[in-house]
Amino acid sequence: AQSVTQPDIHITVSEGASLELRCNYSYGATPYLFWYVQSPGQGLQLLLKYFSGDTLVQGIKGFEAEFKRSQSSFNLRKPSVHWSDAAEYFCAVGAYYGGSQGNLIFGKGTKLSVKP
Amino acid sequence: NAGVTQTPKFRVLKTGQSMTLLCAQDMNHEYMYWYRQDPGMGLRLIHYSVGEGTTAKGEVPDGYNVSRLKKQNFLLGLESAAPSQTSVYFCASSYRKGAGVGQETQYFGPGTRLLVL
Numbered sequence: 077a078q079s080v081t082q083p084d085i086h087i088t089v090s091e092g093a094s095l096e097l098r099c100n101y102s103y104g105a106t107p108y109l110f111w112y113v114q115s116p117g118q119g120l121q122l123l124l125k126y127f128s129g130d131t132l133v134q135g136i137k138g139f140e141a142e143f144k145r146s147q148s149s150f151n152l153r154k155p156s157v158h159w160s161d162a163a164e165y166f167c168a169v170g171a172y173y174g175g176s177q178g179n180l181i182f183g184k185g186t187k188l189s190v191k192p
Numbered sequence: 193n194a195g196v197t198q199t200p201k202f203r204v205l206k207t208g209q210s211m212t213l214l215c216a217q218d219m220n221h222e223y224m225y226w227y228r229q230d231p232g233m234g235l236r237l238i239h240y241s242v243g244e245g246t247t248a249k250g251e252v253p254d255g256y257n258v259s260r261l262k263k264q265n266f267l268l269g270l271e272s273a274a275p276s277q278t279s280v281y282f283c284a285s286s287y288r289k290g291a292g293v294g295q296e297t298q299y300f301g302p303g304t305r306l307l308v309l
Contacts, residue, residue: 085232110297119196119282119300120235166234170296179225179250180298184234 078103080169082183089157090191097152097186099167108170109150110180111141115163123165126150137161162190194218196301198283204307205273213268213304215283222288223296224266225250226258228279229303235282241266242288273308280305 079102089095101107108127112120124135131143141152150167164187168180199214215224222243227235227250237250241260255277257269266285270277281304286296 112300117303119302120284121300122297125297179237179240180235182234182236184232 078169078181080167080181080183082165082167082186084186085184086187086189088189088191091159092156095152095154095157095161095188097165097167097188099150099152099183100148101150101167101169102148103169107150109141109143110168110170111135111139111150111152112166112168113137113163114166114185120166123152157188157190159190159192162188164188196283196285196299198281198301198304200304201302202305202307204309205270206309207274209273210269210271211273211306212270213281213283213306215266215268215285215301216264217266217283217285217299218264219285219287219299220263221285221299222263223286223298224260225284225286225298226256226266226268227282227284228252228277229282230279238268238281273306275308278306278308 081100083098110125111123113123114120123139124133126133126143134140139154143150164185166185167183196217225240226238229235236252238256239258241247244263247258259267283301284298286298
């Protein structure tokens, strides 16, 4: 069955430090991978997505993610974190659901706190 | 262009009461989805729709019903609310691409916070 694992429930980094959020997926075929961000009290906003091609994808707000098929991973990175990046981050894989249609399977999320 | 909107933003229900959550999108998307979000659980798919007049069950459909009478609207109903349905509900929509095999970027509404006492 398709699944997404985000091993870190909560991460705290200092402002200006680099960030890496981990995501591992389980899917039999080539996955379609997404990272979403949710600010407190808000809906989810797409940061970036991987469908095919270059395994390093750039997103909004200075985020990037690298697809590594051998490790079944799609980790999210940012070289320098800003206080406004404090939010919850969700990794998702697009997969079959119900046998015919595509849907998203979400990880349980990683909450990011930023220290001044 | 408002994107995806949800009504109401917040609601308190008593056990056994019924209500309908409304989702509307103005992007002419084919697909629409209802999720619930609970602490430590991420988002779980309740029901989804691949077009007007069609609906299908997701991961956690029990206790909910849906309807898609118009392409732009997707309604989520609770016939007899239970405390276990206390959650934040998100609606999303997406284009249909090819076979629709999870390629679509989903656009989310702001959420409806529901408390069942």
